[in-house]
Amino acid sequence: MKSMKNLVLTVNSNRVSLPNIVMESLEANKHEPLDWLDYPYGDNYALAPDACRFLQALIRRSPGATVLEFGAGISTLVLAHSTVCGSLCATSQGAPMVVSIEASHQISRVVEGRLNEAGLSSTVKLNCLPIKLKLIAGRLLYFYSITIDKLEQLAPIDLVIVDGPPGHLGREASLYICMPYIKPGGILLLDDADRVPLEQVWLQNWKAAFGDAINIWVLKEFERYLAVVQIEDPKTCPKIMPWLFMADVRRIWSRFRRVGLRELLAPNPMKGPP
Numbered sequence: 220m221k222s223m224k225n226l227v228l229t230v231n232s233n234r235v236s237l238p239n240i241v242m243e244s245l246e247a248n249k250h251e252p253l254d255w256l257d258y259p260y261g262d263n264y265a266l267a268p269d270a271c272r273f274l275q276a277l278i279r280r281s282p283g284a285t286v287l288e289f290g291a292g293i294s295t296l297v298l299a300h301s302t303v304c305g306s307l308c309a310t311s312q313g314a315p316m317v318v319s320i321e322a323s324h325q326i327s328r329v330v331e332g333r334l335n336e337a338g339l340s341s342t343v344k345l346n347c348l349p350i351k352l353k354l355i356a357g358r359l360l361y362f363y364s365i366t367i368d369k370l371e372q373l374a375p376i377d378l379v380i381v382d383g384p385p386g387h388l389g390r391e392a393s394l395y396i397c398m399p400y401i402k403p404g405g406i407l408l409l410d411d412a413d414r415v416p417l418e419q420v421w422l423q424n425w426k427a428a429f430g431d432a433i434n435i436w437v438l439k440e441f442e443r444y445l446a447v448v449q450i451e452d453p454k455t456c457p458k459i460m461p462w463l464f465m466a467d468v469r470r471i472w473s474r475f476r477r478v479g480l481r482e483l484l485a486p487n488p489m490k491g492p493p
């Protein structure tokens with residue numbers, strides 16, 4: 220295996236070693252087969268094959284885990300398949316429990332159809348929830364309208380996978396919303412961490428908001444970079460950063476002028492880049 224130093228960039232964080240389960244899954248992921256999956260090569264929206272393999276390795280090492288995904292698709296099929304695809308999950312703790320949140324009815328129907336075809340529909344609870352503009356941790360951000368009740372039911376969450384909302388709406392809210400419901404030592408994976416300014420800025424804002432309560436690594440060996448955020452202390456509240464709120468207002472105002480009130484308040488997740 221290559222030296223982790225070459226693979227890991229810490230973002231405003233002390234250089235501490237990656238969680239064991241992530242290290243093990245990184246070592247194993249090269250050998251994870253994806254031949255069971257009809258991978259849609261050329262589809263920029265789907266989780267990249269290397270990240271799919273890593274996710275498969277990670278889930279196979281997470282018996283009994285509670286997994287929450289934002290942004291369904293190929294990744295959901297990988298999660299579903301991994302819960303049943305090996306002896307690593309078949310322990311007394313049982314298979315992981317996966318909940319996936321998607322905003323598009325069209326994507327939800329396709330994913331449901333493919334889960335049914337594969338006989339995997341019972342392994343994932345897929346919820347179609349609209350994306351809304353909300354005041355979250357002193358910010359004006361878009362996120363899925365997941366309720367506190369739902370998060371409380373799921374808590375403590377072991378793994379959160381953030382591959383939605385689509386980039387133009389932003390994914391920064393994911394950690395502000397999920398933080399209290401993730402277990403100490405739990406992990407949030409943020410895909411597309413190579414995008415400047417999007418994910419790169421959100422990661423810096425997370426570090427500024429939560430300080431030592433989180434550790435962040437950006438795994439540059441992945442095609443689109445994958446950020447691993449480990450939650451040390453889920454009880455920490457985010458620091459409110461008023462200057463970011465002012466930037467949100469400017470961004471939202473300019474979006475309103477471009478797309479109008481209807482699309483501003485009830486955005487179509489299928490419009491825009493991944």
Ligand SMILES: C[S@@+](CC[C@H](N)C(=O)[O-])C[C@H]1O[C@@H](n2cnc3c(N)ncnc32)[C@H](O)[C@@H]1O
Pocket residue numbers: 264265266289290291292293294295321322323326382383384385488489490491493
């Ligand atoms: C990056 S995609 C999520 C991909 C998903 N995790 C996967 O592995 O296939 C983020 C969101 O974009 C939207 N989306 C997915 N496919 C799309 C497409 N072909 N065109 C437009 N939007 C799409 C969906 O709402 C999806 O949740």
